[in-house]
Amino acid sequence: MREKELRRSLAVFPIGTVISLTDLTARKIRYYEDQGLIEPVRSSGNRRLYSLNDLDRLLEIKDYLTEGLNMAGIKLLYQQKKAQKQSQATQLTDEEVRKILYDEIAQQGGLGPVNPLINRKG
Numbered sequence: 001m002r003e004k005e006l007r008r009s010l011a012v013f014p015i016g017t018v019i020s021l022t023d024l025t026a027r028k029i030r031y032y033e034d035q036g037l038i039e040p041v042r043s044s045g046n047r048r049l050y051s052l053n054d055l056d057r058l059l060e061i062k063d064y065l066t067e068g069l070n071m072a073g074i075k076l077l078y079q080q081k082k083a084q085k086q087s088q089a090t091q092l093t094d095e096e097v098r099k100i101l102y103d104e105i106a107q108q109g110g111l112g113p114v115n116p117l118i119n120r121k122g
Helices: 003-008 015-022 026-034 052-066 071-089 094-108
Strands: 048-050
Touching (some): 003 052
């Protein structure tokens, strides 16, 4: 994870600061948490702490509601985004696919794992 992404995911803001920055009530923020739209970190004293990513998500939710999207629509949207992100993370590069195919072909031919992309001298 790059440093910028790491810093954005650090949970450091208490709910009072989040209320000030988002202009949402504590009740709404907790409701969004109950709906699974945000997941604040709990401190050792069991207090909610929010990251910059959480703040962005809350402001985005607020915008979606202003545009007329309901909670079910917002949840569906985030589920689709999560599924898309997971599928992108599991996609192989062309080079990885080639290596897997060459290894499979070599094993089927009884040659063991061989990769023709590697120059062999001999």
